[in-house]
Amino acid sequence: MSPRRRSVFRFALTGLAIAVSFFVYIALVSIAGNSLRAWIAVVGACFCPGFLLLVCTFCYVEVERLTWSGLVSVFLFVAVTNYLLYGIAGVAYEYLRDKLSGGTTTEGATLPRRV
Numbered sequence: 001m002s003p004r005r006r007s008v009f010r011f012a013l014t015g016l017a018i019a020v021s022f023f024v025y026i027a028l029v030s031i032a033g034n035s036l037r038a039w040i041a042v043v044g045a046c047f048c049p050g051f052l053l054l055v056c057t058f059c060y061v062e063v064e065r066l067t068w069s070g071l072v073s074v075f076l077f078v079a080v081t082n083y084l085l086y087g088i089a090g091v092a093y094e095y096l097r098d099k100l101s102g103g104t105t106t107e108g109a110t111l112p113r114r115v
Helices: 003-028 037-047 049-060 068-101
Strands: none
Touching: 003 037, 003 049, 003 068, 037 049, 049 068
C-alpha cells in the first residue's frame, strides 16, 4: 500500500474509532439525567459529523424508542458517514501536502525543489 493510501486509510480509521468510542460510551453509560449530556452532544457533533446529521434527521422525524436493532442501524449510519468524511479529509490532507511540498512521485518520495 502506498504511503498516501495508508495515510488516507488512517484518517478513515480514526473517524471510525471516534464513532465506535462515542457509541460505546452511550451504550455503557446512562446519560439520562446526567449533567454531562450537553457536553457529550457537543463533542459528538464536533468529532462525529454523522451524529450531527442524525440529530438533524431526528428533529424532523417522529422517533419512537429505539430497539437494539434500531440502535445498530443508527450506529452503522453514523459510523459509515464518519468513516467516509474522515477519509475525504485524509484525501484533502494528502492533496494539500503534495501541493505544498512541490510535487511527489508515485512512491511518495519528495522531488527536489527548484530555486
